[in-house]
Amino acid sequence: MVRGKVVMKRIENAANRLVTFSKRRNGLLKKAFELSVLCDIEVAVVIFSQKGRLYEFSSSDMQHAIERYFMYIKEIPTHKPEMKQLTQHSRIETENMVKKIEYLEVSKRKLLGQGLGSCSLEELQEIDSQLEQSLKNIRARKVQLYKEQIQQLKAKERMLLEENVKLYEKWCDGGKLWQQPLTQQRKVVNDCTQNNRCSEIETELFIGLPQKD
Template sequence: MVRGKIQMKRIENATSRQVTFSKRRSGLLKKARELSVLCDAEVSVIIFSQKGRVYEYSSSDMQKAIERYSKYIKEVQNDKPEMERYTQQLRLEAANMVRKIELLEVSQRKLLGQGLGLCSVDELHEVESQLERSLRNIRARKGHLLKEQIEQLKAKERFLQEENAKLSEKSGGGQWQLLTQQKEAVTCSGQRSQSSEVETGLFIGLPENRGV
């Protein structure tokens, strides 16, 4: 059977209240011991019952823990004015930031052509001047970027021309070598043809009888 959720209010029955106090007190002190052991924390618990009995637990000396707590409270109280001044300063800075953001939003709407119905002539002139300055800055930035792109394209063009010249040089040298080899081959073939056309008769006998 699932136990229902206990409503957080004073238990009217004295006996039930005492039983609950004993159980919850034991559980609280047990959790305090576990917290001090598991987390290496300095834990001190003081419990006063309805009848004035005192139950306590301290992972160290209780008196030292109380003195340490008292010292901490005094330091907090002494630092309280300084903390209040710091908090007030943060609030003022936050309020100033909110006002600046509102002004920037109004200025942005005006630059977009919105909310101009309540603007005076001077305000409209100021908006116009801001737009002209912005336009000059945009054009200057655009011109700078276009100039960089043109320089990059020129550098790429020079690189391609150099690569093309190198390739043409290599290709031309190979053709000249091929033409030279072909010419030498034709020359050798012609010499062999002329040698084959020379009369190579064999005559045995004295020289004077060759014409007979």
């Protein structure tokens, strides 16, 4: 069963929120351990629950990892205007991207017929127009595929008919039948086929022991 996409927002139900926290916390700590082993790196994870309970993991000593972290951030020249500007620009881009994703999720749900209670008449008309355009595109693509299939079947029919004509010319001495129109080719081949069947039936009637007078 395919798992549905989880909306990134606070879980309102307390019990569900607690269960999700427990599962995700254990998964996060497990992934941190696997990352430290597979890549031979130093990993430290610190988690505080909603009630302030501490959960942590460190591939080495946690205190050493924290000291190393503070030593690293002191070496980064964050006081420079360029770094501050870059940080602010990245934050704005992230916020815009999150808003865009939320907007697309809402639009997707509305196109699926969900969450229409808060839509105005103009919004519903816009959704209806979008769906109508989508249906036109789908139908146009469907017609195109039908035409392509018909062309392929015609080409296959033509190839089979040419093979039948060649067989007819070999066995019935039909001459240059392939130069005739397609309808004439069909008629001649069908007539030849019917004649062969009739001949076979008449031959079968005379097979057997001679009758006594």
